[in-house]
Amino acid sequence: MNMIYFLIGCSILLALIFLAAFFWASKTGQHDDTYTPAVRILFEDEMQPENQTKSDEDQF
Amino acid sequence: MFTEKTAAIETQCYHCGDDLPSNPYAIDDRQFCCLGCQGVYRILSENNLCSYYAYNDVPGQTQKQPAAHFEYLDEPSILADLVDYMDERNTVITLYIPAIHCSSCIWLLENLYKINPAIRESRIDFLKKTVKITFKNQDISLRKVVETLVSIGYEPLISSQDLVKKQQSDRSERNLVPKIAVAGFCFGNVMLFSFPDYFGLSQLENEFRTFFGWLNIAFCIPVTFYSGRDYFISAYTNLKNRVLNLDFPLALGIAVMFIRTLAEIITDTGAGFADTLCGLVFFLLIGKWMQQRTYHHLSFERDYRSYFPVAVTMIKENKTKPLPLSELKQGDRILIRNNEIIPADAILLKGEAEIDFSFVTGEAIPVNKTLGEIVYAGGRQLGSAIELEVIKPVSQSYLTSLWNNETFFSEKDRIKTFSDTTSRYFSIVLLLIAGGSGTYWMFAADTAKAVASFTAVLIIACPCALALSSPFTLAAVLSIFDRNKFYLKSTAVVEELARIDTFVFDKTGTITNPEVAGIAFKGNITVAQKQLVNDLAVNSGHPLSRELVKLLNIKKCFSVDDYGEKIGRGISGRINGNEVKLGSSAFIGLPLINSPMSSAVHVMTNGEYLGYFLFEQQWRKGFKDLIFKLGKWADLHLVSGDQDHDKKALIPFFPTAQQMLFQQTPQHKLDYIRSLQNKGKKIMMLGDGLNDAGALRQSNVGVAVTDNINNFSPDCDAILDGASFHKLPLFIRQAKDAVTVIHASFAISLTYNTLGLYFAVQGMLSPLIAAVLMPVSTVTIILFTSIATRLYARKNKLL
Numbered sequence: 076m077n078m079i080y081f082l083i084g085c086s087i088l089l090a091l092i093f094l095a096a097f098f099w100a101s102k103t104g105q106h107d108d109t110y111t112p113a114v115r116i117l118f119e120d121e122m123q124p125e126n127q128t129k130s131d132e133d134q135f
Numbered sequence: 136m137f138t139e140k141t142a143a144i145e146t147q148c149y150h151c152g153d154d155l156p157s158n159p160y161a162i163d164d165r166q167f168c169c170l171g172c173q174g175v176y177r178i179l180s181e182n183n184l185c186s187y188y189a190y191n192d193v194p195g196q197t198q199k200q201p202a203a204h205f206e207y208l209d210e211p212s213i214l215a216d217l218v219d220y221m222d223e224r225n226t227v228i229t230l231y232i233p234a235i236h237c238s239s240c241i242w243l244l245e246n247l248y249k250i251n252p253a254i255r256e257s258r259i260d261f262l263k264k265t266v267k268i269t270f271k272n273q274d275i276s277l278r279k280v281v282e283t284l285v286s287i288g289y290e291p292l293i294s295s296q297d298l299v300k301k302q303q304s305d306r307s308e309r310n311l312v313p314k315i316a317v318a319g320f321c322f323g324n325v326m327l328f329s330f331p332d333y334f335g336l337s338q339l340e341n342e343f344r345t346f347f348g349w350l351n352i353a354f355c356i357p358v359t360f361y362s363g364r365d366y367f368i369s370a371y372t373n374l375k376n377r378v379l380n381l382d383f384p385l386a387l388g389i390a391v392m393f394i395r396t397l398a399e400i401i402t403d404t405g406a407g408f409a410d411t412l413c414g415l416v417f418f419l420l421i422g423k424w425m426q427q428r429t430y431h432h433l434s435f436e437r438d439y440r441s442y443f444p445v446a447v448t449m450i451k452e453n454k455t456k457p458l459p460l461s462e463l464k465q466g467d468r469i470l471i472r473n474n475e476i477i478p479a480d481a482i483l484l485k486g487e488a489e490i491d492f493s494f495v496t497g498e499a500i501p502v503n504k505t506l507g508e509i510v511y512a513g514g515r516q517l518g519s520a521i522e523l524e525v526i527k528p529v530s531q532s533y534l535t536s537l538w539n540n541e542t543f544f545s546e547k548d549r550i551k552t553f554s555d556t557t558s559r560y561f562s563i564v565l566l567l568i569a570g571g572s573g574t575y576w577m578f579a580a581d582t583a584k585a586v587a588s589f590t591a592v593l594i595i596a597c598p599c600a601l602a603l604s605s606p607f608t609l610a611a612v613l614s615i616f617d618r619n620k621f622y623l624k625s626t627a628v629v630e631e632l633a634r635i636d637t638f639v640f641d642k643t644g645t646i647t648n649p650e651v652a653g654i655a656f657k658g659n660i661t662v663a664q665k666q667l668v669n670d671l672a673v674n675s676g677h678p679l680s681r682e683l684v685k686l687l688n689i690k691k692c693f694s695v696d697d698y699g700e701k702i703g704r705g706i707s708g709r710i711n712g713n714e715v716k717l718g719s720s721a722f723i724g725l726p727l728i729n730s731p732m733s734s735a736v737h738v739m740t741n742g743e744y745l746g747y748f749l750f751e752q753q754w755r756k757g758f759k760d761l762i763f764k765l766g767k768w769a770d771l772h773l774v775s776g777d778q779d780h781d782k783k784a785l786i787p788f789f790p791t792a793q794q795m796l797f798q799q800t801p802q803h804k805l806d807y808i809r810s811l812q813n814k815g816k817k818i819m820m821l822g823d824g825l826n827d828a829g830a831l832r833q834s835n836v837g838v839a840v841t842d843n844i845n846n847f848s849p850d851c852d853a854i855l856d857g858a859s860f861h862k863l864p865l866f867i868r869q870a871k872d873a874v875t876v877i878h879a880s881f882a883i884s885l886t887y888n889t890l891g892l893y894f895a896v897q898g899m900l901s902p903l904i905a906a907v908l909m910p911v912s913t914v915t916i917i918l919f920t921s922i923a924t925r926l927y928a929r930k931n932k933l934l
Contacts, residue, residue: 079343087350090320090323097316098313098316101313101316106312107260108260108263110261110262111260114238114261115241115245117238118241
């Protein structure tokens with residue numbers, strides 16, 4: 076049963092790491108703007124000009 | 136489907152979606168409504184940024200407004216006040232851009248570096264409509280950055296308030312989040328270690344009991360001394376001021392629980408109340424957080440400075456030079472261009488002043504000033520550039536001196552909430568019961584039971600559910616109001632809203648709709664002549680011309696030859712062989728006729744006088760209905776800075792003519808509210824302009840009515856979108872219902888408390904009962920308040 080001491084230690088340590096992660100996130104302002112990143116991720120990195128003319132041709 | 140779409144696009148500007156004129160501007164097969172939109176498109180296409188148009192149809196803003204001047208951004212002293220951070224190489228600045236409205240905006244503004252590589256990075260905060268730009272200050276100046284933004288159609292709004300300092304983020308809320316995190320973290324862990332004890336440990340596992348106990352103490356320490364600290368501080372300061380509020384029994388409960396947990400575990404006599412303690416603090420802090428949550432993107436504390444520019448153009452020895460507003464002195468000569476704001480009281484020296492004072496005085500019609508006349512600060516010049524001599528410093532001017540009034544220095548009286556009043560009695564009763572049961576067991580010669588029952592009463596009666604009922608109800612109301620475009624500054628405003636018995640309205644912009652004006656033609660005009668008037672007026676940028684074109688709503692079909700515009704007087708031209716003149720009676724060359732007070736545009740074709748167009752203010756949608764509903768139970772007043780030409784039309788709405796005041800200065804408005812308050816009235820003031828700022832501040836609930844919530848609105852308790860103006864009686868109804876919900880939930884939580892007290896006074900409160908009762912009562916309250924509020928909202932047709 077002494078294993079329990081070790082396991083509890085592990086679980087608290089893990090929980091503390093998550094708590095620390097939360098503090099870090101909130102300190103670096105990751106909770107300040109919760110809307111824009113959701114839009115930002117949907118943008119293409121770079122629209123290739125060739126692709127665009129091609130798709131234009133497809134349309135007509 | 137496909138053809139339909141192209142057809143729709145062909146009649147619209149590719150950039151902004153406005154209707155195309157008869158001969159649109161075009162490049163690359165794209166058509167534009169004006170040179171501005173075309174210019175933006177050219178810049179974007181040259182920089183390979185046309186994906187801007189791929190994310191949304193017509194994402195741009197119309198570029199018909201003339202651009203502002205930004206010379207002042209080259210002044211180092213101004214620059215230093217505006218930037219967030221600056222070193223030898225980089226500058227960081229946050230700019231507010233009202234035009235941000237869709238994902239294309241985000242995409243384009245975050246790709247600024249493609250237009251100018253000296254801009255290293257730009258990040259958008261969409262809800263606040265700000266962009267944070269980092270640029271290399273060796274390669275590009277701030278002015279150039281701002282001009283780049285203007286050239287692509289995103290003009291930042293830079294006002295004096297930026298200098299005073301950038302909206303400070305709410306400190307208390309920031310402090311609360313880590314406290315909630317710690318309390319939640321400890322609550323979770325403590326529950327884990329308390330469970331085995333509740334289920335009963337076998338003899339074999341008994342050694343864990345002490346271990347778990349000590350772990351629980353370890354978790355209780357940060358919860359009590361870090362997360363719960365504010366309750367002790369608040370209880371202490373309130374006691375010092377001889378006030379008993381809800382924080383006192385809460386702090387007492389937390390303290391007693393902590394001490395009893397400590398004592399029981401150290402002496403190994405019980406499991407303590409560690410999980411109840413952690414849960415209590417966790418739920419309390421969440422309630423507090425709900426109460427403090429406000430709108431980041433709305434500003435309720437703006438004064439004249441956020442309306443005024445940062446700098447003004449000064450004329451010195453025939454040269455113009457930008458000057459920070461704070462350095463403007465008496466006797467300085469200033470140049471005010473078209474669409475700029477006059478920052479201080481001044482005398483007109485040169486040029487034709489036609490000034491729009493609607494925001495300052497409530498006067499809807501632009502005012503003409505002659506040379507040598509005093510022009511008051513806050514007006515917007517509509518004509519061409521004028522020169523003025525400053526006679527009073529900015530802070531002492533007619534308008535701005537309103538902010539020197541004591542009302543702006545004294546904190547607004549804290550709104551007395553229901554929980555404030557009840558908690559005093561609650562605390563006294565609680566102490567009596569605890570003391571009573573303690574003494575009873577003392578006399579029964581059972582000291583252990585006396586201590587147990589005394590502490591147990593304090594623990595079980597800890598008004599957690601009570602403390603949560605207000606915040607959760609009010610937060611639910613706030614989110615319902617929010618959905619109906621009524622934004623409150625804080626939750627306490629809801630309770631004040633329920634007490635309102637008097638309404639005071641401003642006129643221009645509040646009960647009239649600035650966007651929609653009615654039009655009537657006095658005289659005879661044919662359809663063909665209307666066409667001529669329209670085609671002429673299309674060419675002018677004057678507000679009356681634009682309004683006229685909007686209201687006539689005919690398609691342009693002829694072009695104008697010999698177009699001439701006398702700024703502030705009228706326009707003339709030859710259309711399809713007809714001489715057409717539009718403008719004031721003097722411009723047309725009529726003898727001074729008795730034209731009515733509202734703005735009139737006279738029409739003359741081929742030397743023949745036809746009559747005039749008369750603009751009439753239109754009441755906001757639902758105004759009559761609203762007045763009728765409110766008039767049944769509340770007192771209605773009108774205070775307007777405007778002339779009394781609408782008085783006749785308004786008489787049917789207000790109980791007596793004495794309750795309609797016209798030509799009121801901002802100070803008069805404030806005094807009027809105060810005199811009503813001295814009669815014991817609870818007042819809601821509805822206003823929109825700077826001239827209402829004092830009255831809004833003085834009233835019990837000041838509501839700023841606006842058609843665009845991101846536009847300027849004066850210091851107030853709530854911002855109401857013009858589209859929801861007619862819902863006002865519903866909002867009041869909902870606020871009253873919310874108070875009923877709070878009362879009911881108080882009753883429920885008191886029932887739980889009494890139930891717990893039954894065990895507590897007998898000294899048989901086990902940690903298990905406390906651990907069950909506390910979360911159950913909390914959850915009941917949260918469920919009850921949110922569901923009841925929503926049901927009421929549905930009944931009131933707000934959901």
